[in-house]
Amino acid sequence: MKKKFLFISFIALFMLILAACGEKKAVEEEYSTDTPKEEEVTQTKEESTNENGTRTIEYLGESYEVPEKVERIVVTGAMEAMEDMVVLDVHPVGAIAIGGKFPELYASVTDKAESIGEKIKPNFEKILELNPDVILGSTKFPEEVQSKLEKIAPTILVSHISTNWESNLNLLAELTGKQADAEKILSTYKADxxxxxxxxxxxxxxxxxxxxxxxxxxxxxxxxxxxxxxxxxxxxxxxxxxxxxxxxxxxxxxxxxxxxxxxxxxxxxxxxxxxxxxxxxxxxxxxxxxxxxxxxxxxxxxxxxxxxxxxxxxxxxxxxxxxxxxxxxxxx
Incomplete structure (x- = not known):
């Protein structure tokens, strides 16, 4: 009788473990069902670092380590960054879609981009596939989204606060080597x-x-x-x-x-x-x-x-x- 009780208890414990694992998986997938595997993310980041080397940039009081040469940028959530790309003529490899397509507003810079999901729901698997040097997210993102993006590539959350507009423009300029262009844009605007x-x-x-x-x-x-x-x-x-x-x-x-x-x-x-x-x-x-x-x-x-x-x-x-x-x- 005692052995039978132990066997039943073991089965019950096993079922509880399975249920807990299932619940954890459901929570992890609530925001997106395409979160990349840890080993895939690690391999991608190591390859990017080895090829380019790194440098440190400052943005709104925070330091970010990014590749020495940034060529592949993915924008997710940060509409502010998309507007800055238009004025600086920066062409991302991945960009925000709205209703399944790129808005005409950004047509001049999305000619080489692939959709990485809608504004509020990034497609993490697609972002990983694009092997970005840097990801530009939004300060509106919850912490769990930021954490997932950081596992793919260096991630900078672009401020949605309008008073930070110059810092946002200068951030993109520094990433892409277009500081002179940004300086000209700002000086012309202020004169106007x-x-x-x-x-x-x-x-x-x-x-x-x-x-x-x-x-x-x-x-x-x-x-x-x-x-x-x-x-x-x-x-x-x-x-x-x-x-x-x-x-x-x-x-x-x-x-x-x-x-x-x-x-x-x-x-x-x-x-x-x-x-x-x-x-x-x-x-x-x-x-x-x-x-x-x-x-x-x-x-x-x-x-x-x-x-x-x-x-x-x-x-x-x-x-x-x-x-x-x-x-x-x-x-x-």
């Missing part, structure tokens, strides 16, 4: 900002300029240093509306609140991808009688999608294109 500021200061005195984004059928405003606001208020020095000054993050604004703000110029960003459940939100917004009484609407000073809706607003490419739109529409 000063030129626009001198023109706009007098023209827009006592005028309200605002930018909103429609998501999920709802209009939102952002803090004064976020999204397009960083250019309007931070760099051009335009007056900050109270509703923007009070915003702590992305905050919903009702049509009544927007009417109280009563901007003289209004920039509206709308993407169908962000309004899948409210495809007519933009038209409904423009037809609203309260909205039609706003000064910007009365004077035909509402500008919709002056930037591609996929643009982040903070990176160099967004700023350059937004400044062009400001000069075309406000400096008249």
């Amino acid at each position: 900002i000063e030129a626009a500021k001198s023109t706009l200061t007098e023209k827009l005195q006592d005028q309200k300029v605002a930018a909103i984004r429609i998501r999920g059928g709802q209009a939102y405003v952002y803090p004064k240093e976020v999204f397009l606001n960083a250019v309007l208020y931070g760099e051009l020095g335009l007056a900050v509306p109270n509703e923007v000054a009070k915003a702590k993050s992305q905050e919903a604004i009702s049509v009544e609140q927007l009417a109280d703000m009563n901007p003289d110029y209004l920039f509206v960003q709308f993407s169908t991808d962000e309004n899948a459940d409210a495809p007519n939100a933009l038209e409904d917004f423009k037809k609203n009688p309260i909205i039609q009484n706003i000064t910007a609407f009365k004077n035909d000073r509402v500008f919709v999608n002056v930037l591609d809706p996929l643009m982040e607003g903070g990176p160099a490419y967004s700023r350059i294109k937004f400044l062009e739109a400001i000069q075309q529409n406000l400096v008249k």
